[in-house]
Amino acid sequence: MIRTLSFAATAALFTMPALACEGFSAHDAYARFSTSMSQSGAAFMAMDNTGPADCHIIGARSEVAQRTELHTHVIDDNGVARMMQVEDGFTVPAGGDHLLQRGSDHIMLMGLTAPLEQGESFDITFEFEDGTEDTVTVTVDNERMPMQGQMQGHGMAHGTDH
Numbered sequence: 561m562i563r564t565l566s567f568a569a570t571a572a573l574f575t576m577p578a579l580a581c582e583g584f585s586a587h588d589a590y591a592r593f594s595t596s597m598s599q600s601g602a603a604f605m606a607m608d609n610t611g612p613a614d615c616h617i618i619g620a621r622s623e624v625a626q627r628t629e630l631h632t633h634v635i636d637d638n639g640v641a642r643m644m645q646v647e648d649g650f651t652v653p654a655g656g657d658h659l660l661q662r663g664s665d666h667i668m669l670m671g672l673t674a675p676l677e678q679g680e681s682f683d684i685t686f687e688f689e690d691g692t693e694d695t696v697t698v699t700v701d702n703e704r705m706p707m708q709g710q711m712q713g714h715g716m717a718h719g720t721d722h
């Protein structure tokens with residue numbers, strides 16, 4: 561028992577961030593808030609993984625929000641798009657990518673701690689399944705059009721805020 565505890569303590573001391581998921585990167589990260597008074601918003605980005613192992617994101621946090629959740633959109637039985645928290649997290653496959661985009665997977669920022677203006681940047685820290693973390697800088701861009709800079713016409717849900 562004592563030995564196990566001391567090993568864990570030693571391991572924690574020498575654990576460096578982003579070792580296991582070293583191929584992870586994110587780009588084109590932006591966030592939307594309906595108004596500067598809005599109490600919630602959503603963040604989108606393209607995630608890449610050049611490493612040999614899948615990157616499994618199980619959580620996220622940000623100083624700008626009381627709660628930061630991994631969300632996706634689903635179409636319910638009535639054909640209505642709803643968003644819900646993703647229990648299993650997001651997987652960025654080895655050698656592949658994963659898009660967070662409007663009408664699909666996104667980062668939900670709930671209970672903003674301060675108003676966020678157009679053009680401001682803030683950090684979101686992703687927590688990987690293996691205990692490592694990576695921080696992505698996100699820029700507020702409320703004027704971004706859906707799917708800008710990405711392929712069009714995948715039948716994405718429309719008319720939703722995010």
Ligand SMILES: [Cu+2]
Nearest residue numbers: 602631643668
């Ligand atoms: Cu959401």
